[in-house]
Amino acid sequence: xxxxxxxxxxxxxxxxxxxxxxxxxxxxxxxxxxxxxxxxxxxxxxxxxxxxxxxxxxxxxxxxxxxxxxxxxxxxxxxxxxxxxxxxxxxxxxxxxxxxxxxxxxxxxxxxxxxxxxxxxxxxxxxxxxxxxxxxxxxxxxxxxxxxxxxxxxxxxxxxxxxxxxxxxxxxxxxxxxxxxxxxxxxxxxxxxxxxxxxxxxxxxxxxxxxxxxxxxxxxxxxxxxxxxxxxxxxxxxxxxxxxxxxxxxxxxxxxxxxxxxxxxxxxxxxxxxxxxxxxxxxxxxxxxxxxxxxxxxxxxxxxxxxxxxxxxxxxxxxxxxxxxxxxxxxxxxxxxxxxxxxxxxxxxxxxxxxxxxxxxxxxxxx
Numbered sequence: 487x488x489x490x491x492x493x494x495x496x497x498x499x500x501x502x503x504x505x506x507x508x509x510x511x512x513x514x515x516x517x518x519x520x521x522x523x524x525x526x527x528x529x530x531x532x533x534x535x536x537x538x539x540x541x542x543x544x545x546x547x548x549x550x551x552x553x554x555x556x557x558x559x560x561x562x563x564x565x566x567x568x569x570x571x572x573x574x575x576x577x578x579x580x581x582x583x584x585x586x587x588x589x590x591x592x593x594x595x596x597x598x599x600x601x602x603x604x605x606x607x608x609x610x611x612x613x614x615x616x617x618x619x620x621x622x623x624x625x626x627x628x629x630x631x632x633x634x635x636x637x638x639x640x641x642x643x644x645x646x647x648x649x650x651x652x653x654x655x656x657x658x659x660x661x662x663x664x665x666x667x668x669x670x671x672x673x674x675x676x677x678x679x680x681x682x683x684x685x686x687x688x689x690x691x692x693x694x695x696x697x698x699x700x701x702x703x704x705x706x707x708x709x710x711x712x713x714x715x716x717x718x719x720x721x722x723x724x725x726x727x728x729x730x731x732x733x734x735x736x737x738x739x740x741x742x743x744x745x746x747x748x749x750x751x752x753x754x755x756x757x758x759x760x761x762x763x764x765x766x767x768x769x770x771x772x773x774x775x776x777x778x779x780x781x782x783x784x785x786x787x788x789x790x791x792x793x794x795x796x797x798x799x800x801x802x803x804x805x806x807x808x809x810x811x812x813x814x815x816x817x818x819x820x821x822x823x824x825x826x827x828x829x830x831x832x833x834x835x836x837x838x839x840x841x842x843x844x845x846x847x848x849x850x851x852x853x
Contacts, residue, residue, distance in 0.1 A: 495544035501727035519687035564633030
């Protein structure tokens with residue numbers, strides 16, 4: 487297993503910076519998801535790692551090797567493209583064997599390794615079919631086999647489940663998980679599917695306009711986004727403009743008092759450089775609110791009126807109006823919200839550790 491490091495990568499197409507000083511580290515053997523909207527630069531970034539594009543600036547390390555000037559065939563990177571990119575005139579066996587043939591592996595050795603790969607991915611029974619006779623799931627397994635046949639140090643998956651129907655995605659993920667485990671390969675998954683990234687990633691990186699905005703564990707990015715874009719991309723959130731009113735006396739608790747349109751809120755934060763008067767944006771996830779009679783002693787409290795309740799299966803989405811007619815969105819389990827009614831006055835509570843502060847102000851509203 488190898489560590490992969492990209493530092494300050496730059497790539498323009500004309501005047502457009504597709505990748506703009508982007509840096510990212512992939513820990514050995516882990517699955518890192520690169521998440522961003524279409525046009526964020528994800529595919530170009532991955533092509534730079536694979537050697538399919540040449541960076542104008544920056545460095546790429548695959549293990550101990552600096553490879554930004556190394557030809558793609560010598561990098562040891564396997565790629566599964568969005569459309570799987572199987573050669574239509576070749577059979578499954580021939581598609582999987584092609585990378586070995588291109589490297590001059592002898593026929594007997596090539597046949598042995600292809601047989602092992604076909605059996606491992608359970609496509610040995612379709613070895614003589616051509617791509618147009620394969621299902622989407624079978625096509626993915628062939629593309630995986632071809633990408634892994636040379637034993638790459640890095641595997642890149644570019645939205646590999648894009649053509650697979652929802653009911654088949656879990657099985658496809660099982661195939662990817664099994665193949666990765668057997669190969670022990672560091673993996674970069676490109677996706678615009680937030681739920682997929684949060685659920686599957688060991689590490690998550692968010693990209694937009696060619697830049698890597700934040701990377702870390704999925705829970706870290708969800709609970710402590712670096713800016714409003716990351717906060718909104720990863721899920722519904724309540725955003726409020728605020729101003730630091732004061733800092734707590736106990737430095738170990740990292741408490742900050744913030745003045746907002748709904749009143750003063752206490753937050754616990756690692757955000758550096760805060761002082762009285764500093765402008766901030768307050769971010770609170772809907773599921774972090776409690777709507778219940780019992781309120782913990784150190785929780786923030788604010789009165790609100792229930793405006794609308796939407797049933798969403800295991801949860802209810804609740805739109806409320808807080809102080810100053812500020813819109814607030816909360817999520818509550820059925821068991822905790824069965825008695826709520828539209829027009830009802832309630833008290834919302836939110837623990838200080840669930841009040842996230844972002845640097846600077848932003849024109850914001852509800853979730």
